Amino acid sequence: MPSARTVWATPEWPLGNGHGHDNAALEALRPISLREIITWETKWRRMLFRILLPTDLLVQFGIDPIAMTDPQDRPVVRVTYGEGERGIRFELFHTGDAPDPMIELELADTQFNQIEVIWLALQDPRSPRFDVDVTPSGESNMRGILHRNLGAEEAALLAGLAPGQIRRGLGAFEHLTARLETFMSSINQREYIAQPLFYHTAVLFEGVGCSYIQGHARMERIDRGFAPGGDLLARLDGSSPFRMPALADSVRGRAWAIHSGILDEPWDRVRMVRRLGVDADVDTCPGIPW
Secondary structure (H helix, E strand, C coil): CCCCCCCCCCCCCCCCCCCCCCHHHHHHCCCCCHHHHCCCCHHHHHHHHHHHCCHHHHHHCCCCCCCCECCCCCECEEEEECHHHCEEEEEECCCCCCCCCCEEEEEEECCCCCEEEEEEEECCCCCCCCCCCECCCCCECCCCCCCCCHHHHHHHHHCCCCCCCCCCCCCCHHHHHHHHHHHHHHCCCCEEEECCCCHHHHHHHHHCCCEEEECHHHHHHHHHHHCCCCHHHHHCCCCCHHHCHHHHHCHHHHHHHHHCCCCCCCCCCCEEEEECCCCCCCCCCCCCCC
């Protein structure tokens, strides 16, 4: 209990008198851009980025949650800034010498002062690696979007991974996106935009309450196409590991078929939005397991 000597100052969030906000209050509620955050002092940026850190993973791998170092006292967080200082790439490694981050998050400002999720990935560093992110000669291929490493992709498919995954997931997508929402509210952003690079990623964002700005009808059309009697199901003719009929029965299987070019057009033109505090309750592939 507070002592009798405690003196309470002006409340941080006054209830007000019902006549709206004054200019100072409106300024305090103004959405903050990534470009502005980049200009902050390092200590304030670190305080903000710490919101994104899943404490249970830190404990699991023996990471100091304050110093952000591994048991050998090596730094495990890397934050870099994109061209024009309008983007941020956040990476969390399980050890200071790990070759791949276990969490990758890329954010960018939009022209409407919103925040867009460019890339989000969680991968178990203890699981086998599949080189789907590089060509057979070792050059980067943007997770198979620019060029495909078919041998690595087939091995990843057989191991139960989805397109773009280099390792098994951590099963923490909902946990990380919940922290992402807290991050957004901390910078007065009422929503964030997502442009999923793969079909299964769109389904994952549906599961955390996102709705579609663009692509809802296309996602429903894909579901009908893989259903019994659908045109996409008919194209799963067994001609390659990515065209096996059983792929229609799972989200990741459909994602592999789409990644292999089963649609009549490239996978794009899908944009989603997550409005803080609003569950859109969208499900474009009801009853289909992962």
